[in-house]
Amino acid sequence: MSHNTFGxxxxxxxxxxxxxxxxxxxxxxxxxxxxxxEADLQPWLDRRKPGGSxxxxxxxESDTAQIWSGVFDDGAGQVTTGTPISILIPNEDQRSKDYxxxxxxxxxxxxxxxxxxxxxxxxxxxxxxxxxxxxxARVAAGAIARKLLGDGVRIRAGVxxxxxxxxxxxxxxxxxxxxxxxxxASAGVVPAxxxxxxxxRKAGSSVGAVVALEVSGVPAGWGAPLxxxxxxxxAAALMSINAVKGVxxxxxxxxxxxxxxxxxxxxxxxPDGQPVFLSNHAGGVLGGISTGxxxxxxxxxxxxxxxxxxxxxxxxxxxxxxxxxKGRHDPCVALRGVPVVEAMAACVLADAWLRHRxxxx
Numbered sequence: 547m548s549h550n551t552f553g554x555x556x557x558x559x560x561x562x563x564x565x566x567x568x569x570x571x572x573x574x575x576x577x578x579x580x581x582x583x584e585a586d587l588q589p590w591l592d593r594r595k596p597g598g599s600x601x602x603x604x605x606x607e608s609d610t611a612q613i614w615s616g617v618f619d620d621g622a623g624q625v626t627t628g629t630p631i632s633i634l635i636p637n638e639d640q641r642s643k644d645y646x647x648x649x650x651x652x653x654x655x656x657x658x659x660x661x662x663x664x665x666x667x668x669x670x671x672x673x674x675x676x677x678x679x680x681x682x683a684r685v686a687a688g689a690i691a692r693k694l695l696g697d698g699v700r701i702r703a704g705v706x707x708x709x710x711x712x713x714x715x716x717x718x719x720x721x722x723x724x725x726x727x728x729x730x731a732s733a734g735v736v737p738a739x740x741x742x743x744x745x746x747r748k749a750g751s752s753v754g755a756v757v758a759l760e761v762s763g764v765p766a767g768w769g770a771p772l773x774x775x776x777x778x779x780x781a782a783a784l785m786s787i788n789a790v791k792g793v794x795x796x797x798x799x800x801x802x803x804x805x806x807x808x809x810x811x812x813x814x815x816x817p818d819g820q821p822v823f824l825s826n827h828a829g830g831v832l833g834g835i836s837t838g839x840x841x842x843x844x845x846x847x848x849x850x851x852x853x854x855x856x857x858x859x860x861x862x863x864x865x866x867x868x869x870x871x872k873g874r875h876d877p878c879v880a881l882r883g884v885p886v887v888e889a890m891a892a893c894v895l896a897d898a899w900l901r902h903r904x905x906x907x
Contacts, residue, residue, distance in 0.1 A: 552783060555871065555904070556897035563669050566679030568636040571683040572890060573690050575900065576616070577626030580693055583830045583892040587611040587633070587689040593724060594885040600727075600747070611635050611686050632711070633686045637679075651861040651869055655851025662862065678788045678879060681886045688889020689852040691896035699895060703887045704731030705880060706844070707756035708739050709746070729884040731758060747877040750854025754879035756888050759784075759843040763829065766838035768898040775834025776841075776898055783890040784845050789879045792846035796829020811837075836898075843889055847880035 551559040552880045556577045562569030589611040616631030617624050649670050652659040657676040661668040669675065689826025704723035706713045713732050717894070722733040728743065730736055801809055809827050816822040823839055826835050829842035852875040856868040876882065 553657070553893060553897045554693065555900040556893060558684070560680055560683040560687075560894055562635075562680065562683065563671070563675050563678040564637075565669070565671035566637060568634050569680060569683050570632065570634045571687045572630040573633070573687050575626070575897075576626050576631055576690060576694060576902075580626040580690075581623055582613070582626050582690065582693060583624050584611050586614055586693055587686050590685050590692075590885060590889065591635070591682060593880050594682060600744075608638060608723065609635055609682050614824075631690065633683070636681050637803075650863065651867050652713055652859050653871060654857045655848075655857050655897050669752075676788065678876075678882070681788060681883075681889075684787075684893070685885050685889045686843060688885075688892040691889070691892035692829050694896045695892065695899060699761065701759075701761050701888045701891050701895075703757050703759045703845075703884045703891075704825045705729050705755050705884065706758040708730050708878065709742065709753040710753070711735070711739060711742065712738045712859055718758065723884065727881075729757075743877055752850035752853050752875070752877050752879075754849045755847050757845045757847065757880055757884055759845065759887055759891055761830070761841040761891055764811075764836045764838070764841055764895060766836055768836040768895070769831065769834045770901070771834045774901075775831070775849065776836055776894075777829065777831040777834060779898070780841070780843065780891060780894050780905055783894045784843065785885060787845070787883060787886050787890060789847045789850070789883070790845055791848045794844050795831060796842055797827040798829075798844060801827060803843075811839075841891075843891075845882055845883075847878075850876050850879045 549556055550561065552577070557574045559572045560569070561571070571743070588611060591611055594609070612634045614632040614634055616627055616629050618627050652662070656669060658670065661676060702720035704720050704722070705728060706718055708728065713735065717734070718731045719733070720731055722731050723731055726733060726736045728736060728739050730739055743753070777795045781795065784790060785794045797804065797809065804827070811826060811828050812824045813821050814824060823837065825840045826842065828837065829838040829843060830837055852871040854870055856870045859867055859869050861867050
């Protein structure tokens, strides 16, 4: 299997399967001298790990990260050495027996059929490599990217739509996201959203959601034109997340309904003599290069495909079957996708910063 690595200078390779001995990542290209310990990784992993509430899968994983290489304590504290950083996250709570019935059958909405068609073999235990379990390794890599970017770049995301319920732009408050079990970007909607998702969960069903991303503190000039566009790299990274089916930057699809006058982000000179934008329909990127405004994106997650209602499918023997998925699953996979969206944005921006620094000489 190829295509397990993304990035140019800040390169991340993830490895492992849902029910294997563990998962992990290798981060290559991180400069030497960056203070880094396992304690820097764990807070971000704790936000993504399963079992945190009744609204996510009840699989119990501590997601304890172990740094196996690429760091050294030179007497003044542990720092990166400039060599590949390898991180292991052991799997602790596999229940592979839950997946025995789908060893030969293909779950609708999952990657079972496509993996079998491409490779001729698949790890059916929890989806193997296609499981959302793989995203824990991305979050670990994102924690390193955040350290590299520093406190000046602020990356925040949150759920702004849960099924049919959508936040208005003026309701969005990213500071509320990690204070509620739904990762909702508004404290006021949590009771109603909890009641709705409880009904979905008790019915054995699932629902989709939209996660909004906002990055502030990125200066003008990061990214590259044409085939190295910052927004294109960000969109590709976000689309690589399990269950993501759509990404829009800035005004996104809404821009198709605007006039040129309405869509243009007009400019004036600010008090410091520097240009300022009067709006941000571009989402902080023009011509593939950052404008200095907040970078904004919206990420659409499909409903979790593992549901209790029998669905029609086929098996490897060419027989038609009805499948009712067993096991522990998220009624809305987008909830734990919030820290993954942040992590992927961090990795893309760390890569963009290193490339920009190199171009400056």
